[in-house]
Amino acid sequence: MRKTNWLLLALVLVLSSFLAACSGGSSGSGGSGGESGGDSASGSANGDQIFNLPITDEIPSMDPSKVEDALGIQWVSEVMEGLYRLDENGKPVPGMADGEPEISEDGLTYTFKIKEDAEWSNGDPVTAQDFVFAWQRAVDPATASEYGPYMMGGVVKNATQISSGEMDLEELGVKAEGDKTLVVELEKEVPYFQSMTTFATFFPLNQKFVEEQGDKFGLEPENILSNGPFEMTEWNHSQSMKFVKNETYWDAETVQLEELNLTVVKDTSTGVNLYETGELDRAGLSADFVDQYINDANFITEPEPTVFYLKMNQKRGGEEDTPFANENVRKAVAQAINKEDYVNVILNNGSTVIDGLMPADFVSGPDNKDFRETNGSLLPYDLEAAQAAWEKAKEELGTDEITIEMLGDDGDTAAQTSAYFKDQLEKNLPGLTVENKQVPFKQRLELDNAQDYDLQVAGWGPDYVDANTFMNLWVTDGANNGMSYSSEEYDALIESANGEHAGDPEARWNDFLEAEKVLMEDAAIAPLYQRSRSALQSPKVQGVFKNASGPDYEYKWAYADNAAAEQ
8 A cells, every 4th residue: 555555655745646436426346357336337447448547646766666755656566567467356366476375384495387378578487587687786885776675575585685785696496396396484473474475575677678678677768668557658657657457467368448647736626627628537626625525426435454654754864853852842732733634624634533543444363352442542643731741842852942853845836835834843842943845755764764854744554454554563673763763672563563473463452552552652653543545436437346455456456447437
């Protein structure tokens, strides 16, 4: 959703891209068979099979080893495919894999067969060696992948040691036995491993092609090779992109869409105008437009397990202390923003306040009780507590004036958010000055990776369906920590959940519950809201469904019902 990761989503993503046909209006939710739950007259593909969709910004990269953002993960997942692909129920179904894997009795060795008819868009067969090369590349320190060490570390045998330069690539627990047999050795039993293989980091790569492209791989259509449902054929940077059906895809007969045309739209009013004139098939809605269109027949809204929070960087550039190295500064900022007013006025799209890290309705414990319900509200808006912490912070720092820089994206809703947070923080915490810095999405990711910021709005969507996809974000020196947070107690709980208690569901669950409490007690992050999205969407958009993890939406089974749009 990846994800969400969806990963480090800009607030502007809340309101404009990848809105599914799942609820509201006359939209439908198609399944793996291509059927629609919509109210269209025909309920089937007819007319030109083309979707014209908005995208909030430039895709930073189409290299599956390097994508770390929602845009890249979304579209890499449409042009490429791993061993498995998620269906509409969040279940992994065979992609490049030919059926289910053979799993050893101890759960540590997986043997996959690769489809005989799987091939790349240049005609080369997809082989087991393509997976070996890709997985080794993802953990190779020279690749500088964010997700390789993060997703494979502690999962695939020796991945952590290789990514830290302590072992050779050949020691990774993955090997090819002939052209079509892939054997994977794990560090420990990982019940959700098969689900992980649907994520972009685990996609295969054609070694000869990648090496021929060099540093250009994944940066232009001619530098991309597809083995998934679609191919990228046009990329007008910062303006538009085109994807077309991949006729060499093993399951091409299932794919009904012929084209996916993406237009970069950063301004909500522009997107709505393009939708109204028929140039786009959907448009994200900001708060004022929600009020205007909420009774429209084509208005849709959709909740999802993606959370947003303020990242409070404790060491700028990883070296110089920021004000957020002080715990009371973090507690003050975390509790000084009226989140209820924010979601109801600024967002106004169904998003809900969250006072912890784990989203509601995502994972349940052995008692079948939802994680969020069990842990409850941990770090709510509390102006009195915020101001008390603020006074302590100023005393500890020996100053009455503190200045912080807040990093954000350059979209219109992101600007509204930055302005709101600045006003709340400066009004509620006397002596605080917030300097807003708004940059394009790609630049914000670069600044985040370099830890060159004080404060920023960030978000996370699940990469797989397990509490660990959220909880292991903040371990010391974790690949996605990016704010120098470190807690021995937190680290020990996460290590226990994925080690000693990995086979004990109740103890593992309790480890995660306690870890979230530690995170909130330290005010490591300031939780803001759980996302919902609102949009206008043409009734012709059918068969798009929301992924449980990884890329936000799936287009393999989508189709255009043009007759429905004409009614």
